[in-house]
Amino acid sequence: MKVTYYPGCTLKTKAKNLEDAAVASMAALGVDFQELSRWNCCGAVHSLADDDLIHHVAPVRDLVRAMEQGSDKVVTLCSMCYNSLARANLIMRDDPVKRKTINDFMDEEKDYSGEVEVVHFLNFLRDEVGFDTIRAKVKYPLNGLKAAIYYGCTLARPRNVAIEPPGGTQLMTDFLEAIGATPIHFADAFTCCGSYQILANPENAVNVAAGILDCAAKAGAEALVLSCPLCEFNLAKKQGEMIQSGKISNNLPIFYFTQLLAAALGLGKEACRFDLNEKCSAEILKAKNLAVEAVAGIA
Amino acid sequence: MSQHDCDCATVQQVATGDRAILPKGAKTIPIYVMGKRYEVPETLTIMKAMEYAGFKFLRGAGCRGGICGACPTVYRKEGDYKLHFGLACQTVVEPNMYLAQIPFYPANRASYDIEAIEPVAESVHALYPELFRCVACNNCTKACPMGVQVLDYISAIKQGDIARAAHLSFDCIQCGLCASRCMGELPQYHIAQLVRRIYGKYIQPKAEHLRKRVQEIESGKYDAMLENLQKMDKAQLEKLYKEREREPDMAPLGTWMPKDTQYL
Numbered sequence: 188m189k190v191t192y193y194p195g196c197t198l199k200t201k202a203k204n205l206e207d208a209a210v211a212s213m214a215a216l217g218v219d220f221q222e223l224s225r226w227n228c229c230g231a232v233h234s235l236a237d238d239d240l241i242h243h244v245a246p247v248r249d250l251v252r253a254m255e256q257g258s259d260k261v262v263t264l265c266s267m268c269y270n271s272l273a274r275a276n277l278i279m280r281d282d283p284v285k286r287k288t289i290n291d292f293m294d295e296e297k298d299y300s301g302e303v304e305v306v307h308f309l310n311f312l313r314d315e316v317g318f319d320t321i322r323a324k325v326k327y328p329l330n331g332l333k334a335a336i337y338y339g340c341t342l343a344r345p346r347n348v349a350i351e352p353p354g355g356t357q358l359m360t361d362f363l364e365a366i367g368a369t370p371i372h373f374a375d376a377f378t379c380c381g382s383y384q385i386l387a388n389p390e391n392a393v394n395v396a397a398g399i400l401d402c403a404a405k406a407g408a409e410a411l412v413l414s415c416p417l418c419e420f421n422l423a424k425k426q427g428e429m430i431q432s433g434k435i436s437n438n439l440p441i442f443y444f445t446q447l448l449a450a451a452l453g454l455g456k457e458a459c460r461f462d463l464n465e466k467c468s469a470e471i472l473k474a475k476n477l478a479v480e481a482v483a484g485i486a
Numbered sequence: 487m488s489q490h491d492c493d494c495a496t497v498q499q500v501a502t503g504d505r506a507i508l509p510k511g512a513k514t515i516p517i518y519v520m521g522k523r524y525e526v527p528e529t530l531t532i533m534k535a536m537e538y539a540g541f542k543f544l545r546g547a548g549c550r551g552g553i554c555g556a557c558p559t560v561y562r563k564e565g566d567y568k569l570h571f572g573l574a575c576q577t578v579v580e581p582n583m584y585l586a587q588i589p590f591y592p593a594n595r596a597s598y599d600i601e602a603i604e605p606v607a608e609s610v611h612a613l614y615p616e617l618f619r620c621v622a623c624n625n626c627t628k629a630c631p632m633g634v635q636v637l638d639y640i641s642a643i644k645q646g647d648i649a650r651a652a653h654l655s656f657d658c659i660q661c662g663l664c665a666s667r668c669m670g671e672l673p674q675y676h677i678a679q680l681v682r683r684i685y686g687k688y689i690q691p692k693a694e695h696l697r698k699r700v701q702e703i704e705s706g707k708y709d710a711m712l713e714n715l716q717k718m719d720k721a722q723l724e725k726l727y728k729e730r731e732r733e734p735d736m737a738p739l740g741t742w743m744p745k746d747t748q749y750l
Contacts, residue, residue, distance in 0.1 A: 199646045241669070244623055245620075
């Protein structure tokens with residue numbers, strides 16, 4: 188199976204653990220997972236202003252690149268990239284006026300009208316790889332790891348690009364069960380992490396993020412699983428600050444779902460990259476005697 | 487040369503270098519320089535056509551060989567909405583082209599100490615945070631007279647791939663047309679230069695033979711040879727030059743050796 192995938196800038200810099208684990212897992216599952224040879228920023232935030240088409244040019248250009256390279260499907264890992272690519276794709280497929288304006292502006296590229304399908308990695312795992320296949324290839328099931336399922340905004344909203352029917356977390360539930368973990372459902376699974384408010388209003392963003400972590404911990408979670416580097420930043424990197432100010436009482440380990448996949452498939456530390464997570468992530472795995480090889484030597 | 491030294495009406499035009507060489511019977515075509523019409527001989531470059539028309543370049547001309555980046559020119563053609571870009575010293579005039587040179591375009595260059603910089607993309611991001619204002623409009627690439635994939639190297643920098651950005655931007659001549667067209671107000675060519683400096687200093691494999699040669703020079707291996715040359719008078723130097731050994735033009739690689747091999 189040949190799959191074209193769009194990584195996104197953050198996966199190449201601050202979220203290598205999200206990408207490395209996915210690429211290694213695909214190799215282990217025998218999927219030919221090929222990065223687009225040319226790509227640019229996904230646009231990061233989908234512009235909602237009706238006449239602001241210039242901010243759709245970046246994602247559309249990526250979709251043109253995918254089309255040029257002969258792929259009818261492009262898989263993404265980062266929730267934010269998924270959201271902006273998928274939404275721009277819908278505009279190009281469904282809105283003839285905007286499509287014409289954007290195609291006219293990008294007159295150095297081939298005309299595009301939504302030929303490529305944008306697929307999130309979770310959907311890809313379910314539909315193309317199959318959770319049963321994954322279950323069969325799991326070497327070290329993550330037995331007893333109580334992992335809270337966190338979708339945030341961009342996997343679930345708006346409805347027309349949601350990775351599953353709104354309000355549902357079946358996809359991640361099935362995924363976690365396939366790798367042996369125990370899914371924990373909690374009330375804030377779709378609450379915004381604070382997003383880019385971490386720059387303009389850091390205190391508010393940290394408050395929101397602390398509320399999410401607290402809610403997950405109270406639901407019995409020992410860890411939280413997500414697919415977005417911005418959520419990871421707000422929920423994981425700010426925990427020291429939250430504990431200091433008494434907003435949360437204990438660290439809650441945060442994982443990218445791809446890292447847990449790689450760990451369950453028995454891949455080593457170069458694949459899982461737990462060294463790039465906050466310390467408590469490797470610690471909980473060690474404490475539970477899980478992913479032994481992948482966490483060995485991580486202080 | 488003053489006016490009195492040359493009676494241009496009677497001197498046959500055999501100009502070389504900066505002056506126009508007109509083919510016999512050359513036709514003239516109209517071009518518009520900053521809105522004013524000039525009849526210039528076809529086949530000239532924009533630069534020579536402008537000089538033919540009476541312009542004198544104090545700025546906006548450098549190497550005249552397509553590499554210094556001093557003469558970027560923007561033009562349009564009749565009946566074509568597209569903007570076109572080229573170097574005045576390399577681009578041949580076309581009938582009814584409307585052109586203006588943009589010899590300089592303001593673009594801020596960050597200040598940094600290349601010796602102290604950490605060779606990672608984050609250093610570049612911190613010095614040029616405006617990188618993230620790029621909307622991938624691709625105007626930079628369309629404006630580049632060197633055919634550099636500017637958007638692709640800007641994307642590579644955002645993706646943290648310094649080596650790829652250095653390679654993609656290698657042909658940049660720092661003319662500034664990319665910056666002149668940028669919606670995000672990026673100074674692309676300065677960012678690319680920083681990236682190539684980081685690549686050259688910290689990432690690119692070092693040339694082992696160069697290190698050895700520098701070591702030899704520093705150890706004084708060639709000092710006597712230089713001192714000897716410095717003592718020679720002009721006649722001796724000329725003699726030495728005329729009698730110098732030369733590798734035959736068509737000698738197969740690695741077959742020729744000079745008589746004196748002590749400095750090899």
